[in-house]
Amino acid sequence: MNFMLLKAFFAGFLRTRHISRHFRRLALLDTLARTGVSRELPPGLTKILVAAAKADAGELLKHLDSHEDGLSESQAAAIRERVGPNEVEHEKPLPWWRHLWHCYRNPFNLLLTLLAAISYLTEDTKAALVIGTMIVLSTLLRFWQEGKSNRAADALKAMVGNTATVVRRDATEDAARLFEQYYGVHLRARAARRVELPIRLLVPGDVIALAAGDMIPADCRILSAKDLFVSQAAMTGEAMPVEKFALHRDAGTVNPLELENILFMGTNVVSGAATAVVVGTGNQTYFGMLAGRVTAVDRGQTSFQAGVNKVSWLLIRFMFVMAPLVLLINGFTKGDWMEALLFALSIAVGLTPEMLPMIVTSTLAKGAVFLSRKKVIVKRLDAIQNFGAMDVLCTDKTGTLTQDRIFLARHVDAWGEDSDAVLELAYLNSYYQTGLKNLLDVAVLEHAEMQRELEPAANFRKVDEIPFDFERRRMSVVVAEHDDHHLIITKGAVEEILSVCTRVRHGEGTEALTPAVLADIRRVTAGFNGEGLRVVAVAAREQPPAQETFGVADERDLTLIGYVAFLDPPKESTAPALEALARHGVAVKVLTGDNELVTAKICREVGLAQQGMLLGGDIEGMGDRELAQAVERYNVFARLTPAHKERIVRLLKANGHVVGFLGDGINDAPALRAADIGISVDTAVDIAKEAADIILLEKSLMVLEEGVQEGRRTFANMLKYIKMTASSNFGNVFSVLVASAFIPFLPMLPMHLLVQNLLYDISQIAIPFDNVDDELLQKPQRWQPGDIGRFMVFFGPISSVFDITTYAMMWFVFGANSPAHQTLFQSGWFVVGLLTQTLIVHMIRTPRIPFIQSRAAVPLMAMTAAIMAIGIFLPMGPLAHYFKLQALPPLYFAFLPAILLAYMGLTQAMKGIYVRRYGWQ
Template identity: 80%
Template sequence: MNFTPLKEFFAGFLRTRHVARHFRRLALLETLVQTGVNREMPPGLTQTLVRAATSDTGALLHRLDSRVEGLSEEQAESVRALVGLNEVEHEKPLPWWMHLWHCYKNPFNLLLTLLAAISYLTEDMKAAVVIGAMVVLSTLLRFWQETKSNQAADELKAMVSNTATVIRPEMSETAAADFGPKDDAHQSARETRRIELPITLLVPGDVIVLSAGDMIPADCRALFAKDLFVAQAAMTGESMPVEKFAVQRDANAINPLELDNILFMGTNVVSGAATAVVLGTGNSTYFGALAARVTTTDRGPTAFQSGVNKVSWLLIRFMFVMAPLVLFINGFTKGDWMQALLFALSVAVGLTPEMLPMIVTSTLAKGAVFLSRKKVIVKRLDAIQNFGAMDVLCTDKTGTLTQDKIFLARHADIWGRESDEVLEMAYLNSYYQTGLKNLLDVAVLEHAELLLELEPARNYRKVDEIPFDFTRRRMSVVVSEREDHHELITKGAVEEILGVCTHVHHDGTVEPLTAELLARIREVTADLNEEGLRVVAVAAKEVPPSKETYGVADESALTLMGYVAFLDPPKESTAPALKALAEHGVSVKVLTGDNERVTAKICREVGLEQKGMLLGGDVERMSDAQLAQAVEANNVFARLTPAHKERIVRLLKANGHVVGFMGDGINDAPALRTADIGISVDTAVDIAKEAADIILLEKSLMVLEEGVLEGRRTFANMLKYIKMTASSNFGNVFSVLVASAFIPFLPMLPMHLLVQNLLYDISQIAIPFDNVDEELLKKPQRWQPADVGRFMVFFGPISSVFDILTFAMMWFVFSANTPEKQTLFQSGWFIVGLLTQTLIVHMIRTPKIPFIQSRAAIPLMVMTAVIMAAGIFLPMGPLAHYFKLQALPPLYFVFLPVILLAYMALTQAMKKFYFRRYGWQ
């Protein structure tokens, strides 16, 4: 049998902290601000930023040895060789020797080292060698695991790493044609080309292009900015986005955070567009200066981490209570306090859940590998278990319930009749905007190229644009054809466009927008919505060519030209995926900025029963208490802003749900960060990918359903180990206490306990690969530490009953009742203890009858058989005297199967009682 996958998977695959650091720059900045880390920058960095802000563009570029056209590839490589990659120091891997130390310095290894030292001082060299070997094996195993994990993490990071749009000189003539007609305004653009570059490759002097949704990849100085708003709350604590400009308005400003034209690494563009030059990268950024002040900063513990911690401390507290009892009972009854101390320490090691971290990491890693085959990249391992616990999935409509392929279905005048003039205006608007081109823009451009023989853009030049933002929900471009006037063309959400229109255009005439016309227009757009079309209004106005810069205030007194209507058909896989999620206890709620009619139609087509719809306006008017009730009663939410989405997710969590959120836009980022599990796609904007825990390479609800099932398998397998460890530890210690009180010698030597513990631990490494009963996958699963304690009390004493029977058998049947025959007694209990402890996982892994109604996976069956055989071989084989054991008489092996079968039967009977009364998670 090939165990290479076993070794590969239990190697951990992903080291949570390592991955989390790379993908959570925003979380680091927020934590630094919230915890009061000193935000003063080194004087040299402050002076550099202030000087860059106040310098004119030519002098700054000269100082950086750059130019407006950007650095050439050769120049960039030379600078990169000097300054290194664009990475802050804490993201770099530890030196191997420091990594090895971190792998060693955990409480369990320190406890074992203390035990080995005591064994050496008491001249018990065999025990010292065995214990020392356990420490070395544990440390090297973890070191190897995490080294492999780091390599895997680097590969995953490369798959989902963010990129920046970088300007390089010497663009080809073919590419230059994409910029439109030859004119002075675009002459510089003709000499450049734009490339997507991983942010780690940026160097000082690179000229980059920014638009809505982009992460700012380094400290930069804006060279050009148009309605540029940057969210830098994590940097300054300001809740509102800050507008940035290409010039520094206050020449006396000395605080870098107040500079108008400096953009900081780790912040993000909310709206607008900019061209900027990179000033500093890596540790030379403000972010790098802050990060250097802390050694590590992680998010607060998730529900998953808290659950694991509570269970671990439950077992450790149990150890701290029971180990001293063993010490005092053996010390007083045997009189050998050094031997009693050694034995108590061995018991402590046996009680220590030393395999818990590895089992948890290995099980999660196995889930990550499984999901990677399903085109899912796991950025944070804990998210896998959160999949299993998730009971509410909030998702956008477009691209999730629908095909993520928008078709331009209609281009019509205000009465719904086909109009090429409206298509031409929509084309000019989409063609000339430089912000975030969404799927609607792509659909307009593709449709117009098929329909029109000559591109209308060839006859126009661009004057200016007013970028899109989520408050206005529209964007405008200003173009000129004959230079005697400028045309402002606006497209956006119907209501927002109607709000700035005063006239309408139809049948070649323009007339005022009256209440009657407005009512009829709304009927036309409502009819289009009922057809499942998403309607975008197009408006325009002519203005004198008196200026070259336009703003939001110019979007007034417009003339409504008509509409472009888009069709996004539902995916064929959506309906079965929603049904599967419902069958597994996950309710789906649709959160969209789209209008209610289109949303309702799509929900009907995919079989999502609408249990109530809430609009953004309703959300705005409700208090938190009212909305907390409304989010339970409704499952469709339309016309939402980003703040609405985040608020709904937050209140669902406050109601006790484990909430997943799936989104890919900048407007989804707040909700992604608020959710228990943020899900995005590889084509999402940078800020959405940064905020997410899971990246899908395929935007499909069916993939999520598989993730939910894998999360539940992961949880069930972790819980098997925890329940089995807790119950067997409780039983073993109870047995030790009984034996210590009534037997005149140690029931088992410290070495026996350690060897038994080592073999038992080895048998558990196959748990991540175990099968899980289908019944355990039907409902969401969460950590319930109180259940672990109850389970321990119910099942632990069962093993003690058979341990005491074994004591009686060895004492009365085999006359192992004197210190001279203690080796025989210890050998008899060694085998029974190891075999019952190894078999318990098969009893606890399922509420069904093991081996008959529910069979473990082959790796676990094989490991169980191997360890049980090793447990019998040690006393019976040639190594027995090394471990201070001895061969047992044949009669012992007549009683052994009876004890094991009786133990399994009693455990099964207790399982039925426990299952009926408390259920089985």
């Protein structure tokens, strides 16, 4: 054994743990980068865990400067000064001011801030106030909603346990008082030389005592164990608890998770008891390394963020082209460059959908409120749209698709036929054993009691018990039925039970265990194993009531009665949820650390048709290009490490998918972080909840389908605003360019543009509450900047046709053809411009015929009607002079309905052409 390596590691570990956390994280990232994505631990830590597992216990304690009776308090205090507390670095919440900055910063808010500043400097305080208000409202709304969700998520984070039973060589009352005086922590004696300590005070070399229900507080090497079963589901994804021993039997093991005498921080003891020595604490544990990987790496840009940024820059490019054109044309044709500059600035503001941040944030906030009623915490608002854009959902198996509880699935005879006799004997064995009952015993008792009322005390009395041990891998109880005879009932691993059986029950009789019968029995049990079931054999033997004391030697000449088989069953909501997701265009892929047989069984149970299975060992040998092709073909992946899961998610994203990941374990945290949308559950480990964007508070997975629907509804409403605003604004600016070239005065004053834009924006406030056509919710939706640009150019000039018609009407019919009559001209175009701009809301919100086949929600109908009424009132009412408008002649209102109806008819016709050629979304 390489004890020099072990000693060098611990010496270096104790020397360097005092270095700042910042440099530890940089070193970890560098190590991860050098070792490649297929490894989730630096090679040094893996070697140390393997060396600690294979070392003799006495030698290991010696190299840790410890003792079988633990450290003295002075030793522990000295080590703690060097290595720091036993705390895993978690993702720290942002300070409020940084969170506020993150809510503010995006290309559009920055652009609007610039426009507001220019407006203020040019003394256009109204425009500056309007734009500034939009920025503040959208930023504060996002800040408030995300802060509320994060506080709810933080409330879920609670450690399973916060103390450990530590062996101390000098835990006397005097030492306890000194310790309390120095650290402010009271030591409560639990037993001779044992004390309860907060887990943050543990150090390498501490000897701890573990019992059923205890959380493993650090990475430990077992010194002694009795009937020890540990649940590693959060670490590996395996539903069944694993047996742990004081000695590691397989000298060739190199995977730390397969070491039989190593316990990992974050797992927990299911049954049995053990003493162990701490070999790693805090960030220098397996869990700590995974947590560091998650918290040290910044979250990548999600689909939503990338889409919003692209759309923002598209609109900004349009503004940078159109505004200078307006400036130059008006400057050269009118000769007043200052007025031309102010008008160009107004055009820039008019082109900019300044309500976009507000609409996006309020729409997402409405989605968050909707999901909160479904008992879903949305930590990041952007995740709602990613929900709707998601086309691939990767999910862990244990605790997400399954219940993370062991159930008795079958009780059968040796030939695979259902048998109540087997259930009764298994029940008696589990009921009368006095040792700590493991999960399998609990499952037997619960199942039997649900099936019928069993009262063993009425018919049987316990005579004796032969306890379980890991060499025999079986245990027996002896019961008497009315004192007529004694019955030995033995339960355990199949091969170990067969080794003490000479006969097998077949129907009402028994027959000898011949080689042919044994072959049939192994075929039956192999079939159950192939279905992902864990099989436990049950055997029995009757004998006269004379004997009262029994031992291992009495486990002989038994008759095999049958088997009980166990499974971690799927949640009731899993199958319908997966079916609903498939109907809505979301492909589901299972990524689990469990074995392939159990995984295949669960996939069959939930109705997920396998398109091939890929194992972690296969992934190790694949390059990124090969694996990128494989992740498209396969939909089930088993025996994965955390790094495998993360790598699969990243390659799916690189292939152009919007990827969601559903998981609840330590091993899921890197993939949760890498996905566009990380989804976890309230019972998940802390690091998984930190990495997730959305946390489900109920066990039903049907909320996933509802989340997808709400995400698509949210996106559809955001897209409505961008399409209608961008096309309408583009049309207005195009009309201004035409008017500027041929009319000897400004077709509309800067004030008119801003008022029109403000009224239009107010009409959009109700968009988050609008209805969405069913066909727009059937497929994943994502930002397509190219489509938005095409939509602008296609529909924008339609309004210009009627703007130019209005120019001609005002010029030729009403004689507004000179600077002296420009107010009449501007009033006429103001009304037509605002009304067509408001009607476009209803025309473009749906590909159907508006008002007939698809009606807007009542709030949106009411808001647009009110704005149209205000648009007519402003030039006709007492405020007209204030806004530099004038009353329009009655004949104008005879032409107005014809213009509006013609506009709606042409727009509807163009919609049909556009849908046939390009589709709607």
